Amino acid sequence: MTEIALLVPAYNEEIAIASMIILASKYVDEVIVIDDGSTDRTPEISQQVGATVLKHKTNKGKGAALKTGFDYAKDFDVIVTMDADGQHNPDEIPIVVKPILDGVADIVNGSRYLDGADTSTPTYRRVGQTILDSATNMASGTKLTDSQSGFRAFSKLSLSYFTFSPDGFGIESDMLIEASNNNLRIVEVGISVRYDVQTTRDNPVVQGFSVLMSILEVMRFNRPLYFYGIGGSIILFLGILMLLTLFFSKLTGNIYLLAIALFVIIFAIILIVIGIFMDTKAKFKK
Numbered sequence: 001m002t003e004i005a006l007l008v009p010a011y012n013e014e015i016a017i018a019s020m021i022i023l024a025s026k027y028v029d030e031v032i033v034i035d036d037g038s039t040d041r042t043p044e045i046s047q048q049v050g051a052t053v054l055k056h057k058t059n060k061g062k063g064a065a066l067k068t069g070f071d072y073a074k075d076f077d078v079i080v081t082m083d084a085d086g087q088h089n090p091d092e093i094p095i096v097v098k099p100i101l102d103g104v105a106d107i108v109n110g111s112r113y114l115d116g117a118d119t120s121t122p123t124y125r126r127v128g129q130t131i132l133d134s135a136t137n138m139a140s141g142t143k144l145t146d147s148q149s150g151f152r153a154f155s156k157l158s159l160s161y162f163t164f165s166p167d168g169f170g171i172e173s174d175m176l177i178e179a180s181n182n183n184l185r186i187v188e189v190g191i192s193v194r195y196d197v198q199t200t201r202d203n204p205v206v207q208g209f210s211v212l213m214s215i216l217e218v219m220r221f222n223r224p225l226y227f228y229g230i231g232g233s234i235i236l237f238l239g240i241l242m243l244l245t246l247f248f249s250k251l252t253g254n255i256y257l258l259a260i261a262l263f264v265i266i267f268a269i270i271l272i273v274i275g276i277f278m279d280t281k282a283k284f285k286k
Contacts, residue, residue, distance in 0.1 A: 004028045004097060005076040008051075008084045009065035014040045016086035021049045024090035028080065032073055034065040042084075063171035067164035074159055083150040087194045097153045099187040106158040106184040109144060109176070110151035110191035136173040138226045140180035144188060148172050151191055158184050228275030236268035 006028040010017055021031050033046040037059035046053050054068050066081065073079050078097050082088045092110070099105035113129075129148060136147035150172065161182040162175055179186055242261040246254070 002077045002101060003075075004078045004080060004093075005073040006031045006080045006082060006093070007066065007069035007073060008033045008082055009036055009062050009069065010034065010038065010042050010046070010084035011036045011059055011065075012038045012040045012042060013084040014038075014042045014045055017042055017084055018045050018049045020082070020084065020086055020088075020090060021046060021051045024082070024093060025050060027090065027093040029076070030073075032069055033084070034069045036060060036062070036065045063164055063174075066171055070154075070159055070162070070164070074156070077156050079154045079156070079159070081150060081152050081154075088151045089192050089194075092151075092191050095189055096151060096191065099189065100153055100155050104185065105187035106155045107175075107179050107186045108153040109146065109186060109188045110149050111144070111146035111188045112149065112191060112193045113145040114188050114190040132173065136176055139173070139223050140177040141223070142176060142180050142186060144176065144186070146188070147176055149191070224278035225275045228271045228278065232268045232271030232275060234268075235264060235271065239264035239268055 004027070006024050008017070008020070008024075008031065010033050017033065021033070024031055031051040033043070033051045033053050035043040035046070035053055035055045037056045043053045043055060052072075054072055056065065056068065069081075070079065078100050080093055080097060082090070082093075088110070096108050096110050099108050129146070133144065133147045137143055158179065161184060162178055164171065165174060176186065239261055242264060243258075246257055246261060
């Protein structure tokens with residue numbers, strides 16, 4: 001019989017955690033709450049309604065919480081992850097685990113935007129999500145619609161491929177990139193989401209920027225042609241634009257501005273060449 005575990009990283013979620021555990025218990029064999037240094041009653045309430053609670057003494061971040069949870073649940077056949085704030089619907093757990101049970105996926109990503117399903121996402125969130133989705137897809141070579149979803153399912157065999165290196169929210173993108181690099185089968189299914197609950201307490205701009213930096217760092221090694229090539233092309237365009245502006249203005253004879261423009265162009269070409277070289281080197285390694 002297939003055993004399913006649910007991992008719920010939680011930090012000060014005493015308001016929503018109980019109902020979520022109770023609803024999810026119908027679909028999984030064990031609910032595992034990873035209390036990431038909460039200062040409220042999150043661990044006590046979770047235990048009272050039947051969850052297994054793993055505790056961090058201090059707040060280490062979502063990536064660290066998931067690592068603790070996956071280490072504990074490594075013997076389960078399927079592991080589901082959900083956010084603790086109540087925005088995910090536990091009744092959709094069977095939908096998320098089905099592709100793994102059917103043997104067609106190693107990882108299932110619950111997407112709010114598959115086929116344009118969700119229209120309730122606040123505009124500022126959707127703009128940020130689009131940027132992070134594009135960066136993640138470039139870094140991983142995938143075409144996913146919701147790279148920051150916390151509602152996922154993992155087969156037991158997929159766990160050995162993850163390093164859980166980012167401690168924070170960058171873990172969502174990092175896991176998809178690692179899965180793609182190891183040729184794991186990733187399937188997306190549509191899920192619903194609520195925005196009338198309090199989600200992350202972090203500043204969304206700061207959090208999004210942090211995730212983007214994490215993605216770019218991974219892209220630098222996994223997709224160097226994108227990382228260096230796109231950056232180099234933008235800089236090259238600016239350098240050429242600067243040079244043309246000098247030629248068609250009264251500043252043609254300004255040797256200092258001309259030197260700056262030429263330096264920018266040369267620097268851009270070097271970046272593009274580095275990208276091509278590192279991309280070729282990475283392909284040979286594969």
